[in-house]
Amino acid sequence: MAIRDYLVIDIAKPVQTFANLSDYFRGRVGDAEAYCKLWIKFGTRPIDMTNKKLRFEGDDPNNTPFVDAGRFDAGDDGDIQMGMITFYFPKGIFQVEGKWQHAFFKLQDQKGSDISSVDLDLQVLPNNVEMGINIHAFDGDLEALKKKINQAIREMNAQQLLNQIESMKTTVGAYTDLIARNQILNKPDTIKLINDQIAQESAKLDSKMSSLSNQLNGSMSDLRKSVDAAGWHYKGLHPTLINGATGWITMDLTYNDTVYIVRYFGWIKVPGNTFFINFTTNPLTQYLDLTNHTIYGTMMMAGDGDAATKGYGRVIAGVQPDPSQGQALGLWSSVAAPLNGINNSSTYQGLLNLMIMGPRWELHNV
Numbered sequence: 001m002a003i004r005d006y007l008v009i010d011i012a013k014p015v016q017t018f019a020n021l022s023d024y025f026r027g028r029v030g031d032a033e034a035y036c037k038l039w040i041k042f043g044t045r046p047i048d049m050t051n052k053k054l055r056f057e058g059d060d061p062n063n064t065p066f067v068d069a070g071r072f073d074a075g076d077d078g079d080i081q082m083g084m085i086t087f088y089f090p091k092g093i094f095q096v097e098g099k100w101q102h103a104f105f106k107l108q109d110q111k112g113s114d115i116s117s118v119d120l121d122l123q124v125l126p127n128n129v130e131m132g133i134n135i136h137a138f139d140g141d142l143e144a145l146k147k148k149i150n151q152a153i154r155e156m157n158a159q160q161l162l163n164q165i166e167s168m169k170t171t172v173g174a175y176t177d178l179i180a181r182n183q184i185l186n187k188p189d190t191i192k193l194i195n196d197q198i199a200q201e202s203a204k205l206d207s208k209m210s211s212l213s214n215q216l217n218g219s220m221s222d223l224r225k226s227v228d229a230a231g232w233h234y235k236g237l238h239p240t241l242i243n244g245a246t247g248w249i250t251m252d253l254t255y256n257d258t259v260y261i262v263r264y265f266g267w268i269k270v271p272g273n274t275f276f277i278n279f280t281t282n283p284l285t286q287y288l289d290l291t292n293h294t295i296y297g298t299m300m301m302a303g304d305g306d307a308a309t310k311g312y313g314r315v316i317a318g319v320q321p322d323p324s325q326g327q328a329l330g331l332w333s334s335v336a337a338p339l340n341g342i343n344n345s346s347t348y349q350g351l352l353n354l355m356i357m358g359p360r361w362e363l364h365n366v
Contacts, residue, residue: 006039009117021120029127032091046083058103097126231256237283244271245279261357269349278328285327301350
């Protein structure tokens with residue numbers, strides 16, 4: 001990945017007042033889903049953006065406020081766990097050219113806690129070609145939610161109607177009492193007229209509540225259908241380091257009805273005097289038969305001393321150098337000449353980032 005293409009957004013808010021977004025991105029009036037690459041950090045530490053939300057807020061050159069929940073993914077070369085994402089601005093957010101008066105990103109975690117970034121220097125270019133053509137109205141996630149809430153309040157103003165009905169009941173009671181004491185014109189038609197009015201108001205309230213209930217039930221049904229249609233499932237797997245290897249390893253299995261995707265990620269350190277080594281258990285084998293399914297990836301390793309200073313290793317899943325270890329991840333080291341398939345006193349360490357995928361039918365026990 002080209003790190004220079006990513007703008008670092010430091011949530012820790014360092015001394016500098018602005019993050020110059022214009023060097024990495026310039027929107028144009030009328031752009032739909034324009035994007036920029038961001039590296040979200042807290043100081044020097046990358047932030048894992050898994051299950052987090054990133055919202056863009058600001059006032060455009062006309063001082064019109066915009067708030068949107070935003071959308072991001074890993075893009076072509078990013079890494080969500082390392083905070084390297086591609087952020088997409090919503091359709092209709094760039095209405096006029098010029099410099100935004102105020103703009104920043106706001107990060108929200110799973111608990112709903114918010115923390116904002118420093119202010120952004122954001123420039124929007126003109127669109128002279130389409131000048132005069134109406135820009136699509138901006139309707140961000142928060143705006144849409146606000147409209148739904150307002151609509152629900154209008155339709156569910158039941159308490160006010162109930163208060164009116166109770167007031168009418170009190171009035172009816174008072175008139176009924178007066179009629180009973182012959183202090184007002186005693187006409188049965190008067191009582192009937194009032195009762196009919198109460199019945200009409202009650203019927204209107206029942207109709208509105210029934211209509212709103214049907215609408216909400218339909219919206220929830222549509223939401224469930226959308227989630228079911230996506231059809232993605234996730235499992236977090238927990239390997240155990242073996243044979244003297246140290247560090248940490250994590251595994252993720254994601255699948256739907258068509259494909260599966262597996263990611264091995266971590267930092268391992270293998271002991272010296274090794275050439276072939278099984279360094280961790282492989283929980284994936286409970287879901288995927290790796291007996292005749294060799295999967296491997298290359299990782300760079302750094303030595304710690306008296307032999308080679310760096311080299312490469314091939315991580316192997318499915319076919320292990322030592323069959324007695326069962327279903328484990330093996331490492332075949334080709335780090336440097338001093339190994340030559342024999343002993344090497346140096347230890348080696350490196351970053352493991354191995355991804356595999358295949359058809360869903362290969363999985364079992366899921």
